[in-house]
Amino acid sequence: SQKIEQNSEALNIQEGKTATLTCNYTNYSPAYLQWYRQDPGRGPVFLLLIRENEKEKRKERLKVTFDTTLKQSLFHITASQPADSATYLCALDLYNTDKLIFGTGTRLQVFP
Amino acid sequence: GAGVSQTPSNKVTEKGKYVELRCDPISGHTALYWYRQSLGQGPEFLIYFQGTGAADDSGLPNDRFFAVRPEGSVSTLKIQRTERGDSAVYLCASSPGTSGGKSGELFFGEGSRLTVL
Numbered sequence: 001s002q003k004i005e006q007n008s009e010a011l012n013i014q015e016g017k018t019a020t021l022t023c024n025y026t027n028y029s030p031a032y033l034q035w036y037r038q039d040p041g042r043g044p045v046f047l048l049l050i051r052e053n054e055k056e057k058r059k060e061r062l063k064v065t066f067d068t069t070l071k072q073s074l075f076h077i078t079a080s081q082p083a084d085s086a087t088y089l090c091a092l093d094l095y096n097t098d099k100l101i102f103g104t105g106t107r108l109q110v111f112p
Numbered sequence: 113g114a115g116v117s118q119t120p121s122n123k124v125t126e127k128g129k130y131v132e133l134r135c136d137p138i139s140g141h142t143a144l145y146w147y148r149q150s151l152g153q154g155p156e157f158l159i160y161f162q163g164t165g166a167a168d169d170s171g172l173p174n175d176r177f178f179a180v181r182p183e184g185s186v187s188t189l190k191i192q193r194t195e196r197g198d199s200a201v202y203l204c205a206s207s208p209g210t211s212g213g214k215s216g217e218l219f220f221g222e223g224s225r226l227t228v229l
Contacts, residue, residue, distance in 0.1 A: 004154075034217065043116075043203055043220030044155065089154050099145065099168055100218060102154035 002027040004103040006090060012109045019080045021106045023073040023090030032093035033066055033073050034100065037086045044089055048075075080110045114138070116221035118204050124227045125194055133189045133224045137206030144187050145218060146179055147203040155203055161187060194228045201225050 005024045013019050023033070032051050036044035050057040050066045050073070057064045063076040077084050087107045091100040117136040125131055137144050143162055147155035157171040161181045169179070176194075181187040191198055202225075205218040 006154075008152075041222075043205075043222050044218075045220070046217030049216060091154075097168060098143070098162070099157045099160050099171075101157065102147075104152070104154045 002101075004028070004090065004092060004101060006088075006103040006106045008104060008106070010107040010109055012111065013080055015081060015110055015112050017080055019077040019084070019108055019110070021075040021088050021090075021108065023075070023103055025071050025092060025103075028071075028092050028101070029095055030068075030092040031095045033064075034091045034093060035062075035064060035073075035075050036089040036091060036102075038089055038105065039086050047088075049093075077108075080108075082110045082112055084108060085110050116204055116206055116219055118202075118221035118224050120224055121222065122225045122227075124229065126229050127194060127196060129194050129228075131191045131194055131226060133191075133202050133204075133226070135187045135189070135204030135206075135221060137185065137187070137204070138208075138219055139185075141206035141208050141219070142184070143207040144181060145205040145207070146187070146189050147205065149201045149203055149223070158189070158202075191226075194226075196228045199226055199228045 003026045034049045035047045037047055038044040048064045050064050052068050061078045065074045087105040089105040090103045119134045145160050146158040149155045159179045160168040164184045176192045178190045201223040203223045205220045207218050
């Protein structure tokens, strides 16, 4: 069956450390993979998009990797801050459709 | 406004009632999406419009759910004979490109929280 898996348990890290979140998928062939941030009671907000032929993408303190062999994306936040605390969602953009398929999200908590 | 606007922000209704949720996308965005999000879950795709037409309605759970976008801008999600299991946050998103998500990001509204008693 088709699945997108993100760690359902919250990730708790100390301020200043690097947070690494994982997105694994099975039986999908994504053209793109996107990462979104969602705060409680708010809609998701786009962060980064990476194409299947790109290994890595960076934006300020954010870095995303995409390994289509492992069927995995890693999302890194360096020098994390308490303001980075939120739920992070990965989403697959498939070749044969224009809809995004979302994972369940991972909640990140950054402690001062 | 500059963003995607959804109304109402909260709706409480009784089982069996009819509900309409409205989405006003970013001006000029041709693609419009409806998602449903339950607590602790990611957004679940419902339907996607390209202009006035529903390009993909494969996510609508059953025939009690229907959505329209008559003039290619505002969209309404309609739920008939609501059930307790319909309780969720209904998210609307828009995108500028003719190829939807592949043109880049989706811009989400804040959602309409539906509670069916």
